[in-house]
Amino acid sequence: MIDFDEELKKFKPAIEVNDAEEVIAKTDITDMVDILKMMTEEKKAAGKKTDEKKEAHIK
Amino acid sequence: MNCYRCGYDIEEGLYCENCGTDNTAYRSILLSSARAYNEGLEYAKIRNLTGAVNSLGAALRFSKYNTAARNLLGLVYFEQGEMVLALREWVVSLNLDPEENEAERYLGELEYGQGLLEKYDSNNRKYNLALSYLRQGNRDLSKIQLKRVLKNQPKMVKAHVLLALLLMQEDNYEEARRELNTALRIDSGNPLAISYLNEVHNVFRERNDNRKKKKKKDPVVSFQDGNDTVVVPRRGIIEALDSSKGGFLNVLIGLLIGVLVSVFLIVPEVRERDNSVAKNALIDVNESYSDSQQSISLLQSEVTSLKERLTSYEGQADLKQSYENLISAMTIASSGDFGSAENLMASVNRDLLDANGQQGYDTLSATIIEGKAKEAYDKADGERLMGYYAEAAADYRTVVDLKETYADGEAIYYLAYCLERDGNDTDALTYYTRAAELFPSTQRGRTAAEKVLELSKNGAGQGTSAE
Numbered sequence: 356m357i358d359f360d361e362e363l364k365k366f367k368p369a370i371e372v373n374d375a376e377e378v379i380a381k382t383d384i385t386d387m388v389d390i391l392k393m394m395t396e397e398k399k400a401a402g403k404k405t406d407e408k409k410e411a412h413i414k
Numbered sequence: 415m416n417c418y419r420c421g422y423d424i425e426e427g428l429y430c431e432n433c434g435t436d437n438t439a440y441r442s443i444l445l446s447s448a449r450a451y452n453e454g455l456e457y458a459k460i461r462n463l464t465g466a467v468n469s470l471g472a473a474l475r476f477s478k479y480n481t482a483a484r485n486l487l488g489l490v491y492f493e494q495g496e497m498v499l500a501l502r503e504w505v506v507s508l509n510l511d512p513e514e515n516e517a518e519r520y521l522g523e524l525e526y527g528q529g530l531l532e533k534y535d536s537n538n539r540k541y542n543l544a545l546s547y548l549r550q551g552n553r554d555l556s557k558i559q560l561k562r563v564l565k566n567q568p569k570m571v572k573a574h575v576l577l578a579l580l581l582m583q584e585d586n587y588e589e590a591r592r593e594l595n596t597a598l599r600i601d602s603g604n605p606l607a608i609s610y611l612n613e614v615h616n617v618f619r620e621r622n623d624n625r626k627k628k629k630k631k632d633p634v635v636s637f638q639d640g641n642d643t644v645v646v647p648r649r650g651i652i653e654a655l656d657s658s659k660g661g662f663l664n665v666l667i668g669l670l671i672g673v674l675v676s677v678f679l680i681v682p683e684v685r686e687r688d689n690s691v692a693k694n695a696l697i698d699v700n701e702s703y704s705d706s707q708q709s710i711s712l713l714q715s716e717v718t719s720l721k722e723r724l725t726s727y728e729g730q731a732d733l734k735q736s737y738e739n740l741i742s743a744m745t746i747a748s749s750g751d752f753g754s755a756e757n758l759m760a761s762v763n764r765d766l767l768d769a770n771g772q773q774g775y776d777t778l779s780a781t782i783i784e785g786k787a788k789e790a791y792d793k794a795d796g797e798r799l800m801g802y803y804a805e806a807a808a809d810y811r812t813v814v815d816l817k818e819t820y821a822d823g824e825a826i827y828y829l830a831y832c833l834e835r836d837g838n839d840t841d842a843l844t845y846y847t848r849a850a851e852l853f854p855s856t857q858r859g860r861t862a863a864e865k866v867l868e869l870s871k872n873g874a875g876q877g878t879s880a881e
Contacts (some may be wrong), residue, residue, distance in 0.1 A: 357579075357582065359579065359582075360596070362606075363548060365606065366572065368541075368542040369498075369541050370538070370673060371535055372531060372544075372686065376502055376799070378502070379502050384510075386474065387443045387476050388477055388478075388479075391440060395435070403530075407476055
């Protein structure tokens with residue numbers, strides 16, 4: 356049995372054109388490639404730190 | 415394929431010769447994005463728009479540069495009636511891939527194609543009004559508003575589904591089924607429409623089952639009368655009424671039915687019709703009226719009045735010429751050509767005109783300013799949404815020079831905004847400050863005030879002023 360009031364909550368107001376700018380500005384377009392790049396940079400930075408520590412230890 | 419780290423062209427293989435990066439994972443991501451796009455395309459072809467949105471969204475989460483996926487997603491949103499989401503996808507697509515992108519054509523058609531954007535925006539506002547009526551419990555007003563929305567935009571899926579829900583609440587399952595079927599013809603995968611249609615089918619099935627059940631009754635009725643058991647044959651109501659004793663009873667029943675019909679059917683129907691007329695009028699009052707239509711009507715009556723005066727006038731050539739030019743300018747302005755009207759006005763000598771003529775002159779001047787401001791404002795809005803901030807700033811400046819307070823401060827606010835986006839913080843600060851001064855209690859005014867603080871902290875305003 357459908358509960359009218361509960362179903363009504365599922366309907367959200369339509370976005371008006373005046374709010375389009377805000378919607379576009381707030382869009383998050385991060386994708387998996389960005390995450391891959393971040394992970395690669397982090398790995399590289401971590402590798403560099405390890406090398407520096409090793410060199411300092413040898414000295 | 416280009417290396418994702420350095421952009422070097424990897425013709426074959428997976429390792430970049432330039433920076434040594436392993437592109438195996440990147441290649442898998444691109445393949446997944448392509449696969450999701452293909453899936454989305456298949457869904458779109460069979461009109462499962464909800465499925466298409468999900469798959470294309472996944473394709474873009476894998477790779478945001480999948481322009482085909484993004485453009486198709488915009489088209490799917492457009493088909494569902496979600497204009498702003500379609501606009502978002504195409505604007506982002508154009509920003510990420512500006513060369514030879516179909517999104518430019520879609521945006522052009524939406525923004526400049528016979529006022530499409532305004533039409534859809536107006537419909538969205540009506541839909542929101544219908545939703546708020548429904549939440550307040552005004553089902554009748556909501557139904558009228560939803561039907562208007564669907565008349566203007568028959569493919570708005572959520573309006574069909576909301577109307578169906580309303581009809582189901584009113585126990586009108588037959589009409590609800592029609593709305594849901596229409597919604598599913600547009601978007602065959604809409605989950606709400608599918609769920610409501612199942613409910614409608616369940617209700618019809620139950621009603622069918624109930625109709626089929628017939629109670630078998632005994633042909634006789636027996637009861638106790640003291641020590642005796644009395645058995646009499648069962649008679650239906652019709653048989654009882656057909657007997658001679660039932661004649662008077664028939665008359666009474668007929669009278670009673672007549673009274674009940676008038677009380678419960680006729681009187682409410684008349685009241686309902688009156689209410690419906692009042693509700694339609696209420697909705698019409700709630701919608702906004704175009705100022706320019708009123709101005710044009712005012713101008714036309716001024717033209718008629720001045721023509722009458724001119725035919726009876728015998729006087730100086732300059733005065734006559736001024737009136738003739740004024741009338742011509744009014745006629746041209748009523749057709750929407752404000753530039754030519756302004757040129758003609760330059761040759762009108764206001765001081766020679768009488769009080770009525772001067773009033774006509776002043777009214778026309780104000781209308782020309784409004785008309786030119788509106789043209790420049792609409793153009794600037796389109797440029798701003800497409801990201802051409804320098805051009806938009808120039809057009810907004812034209813508006814503000816004509817009328818500083820145009821559109822309740824929207825013009826001056828957006829001038830400052832476009833200047834800021836174009837990198838001209840100094841001039842942006844000047845206009846933000848002015849916007850905050852003129853409209854301190856509006857949302858734009860408050861945002862402008864915040865921007866003034868932000869830009870002042872960043873050191874803007876140290877250069878030359880815009881004034």
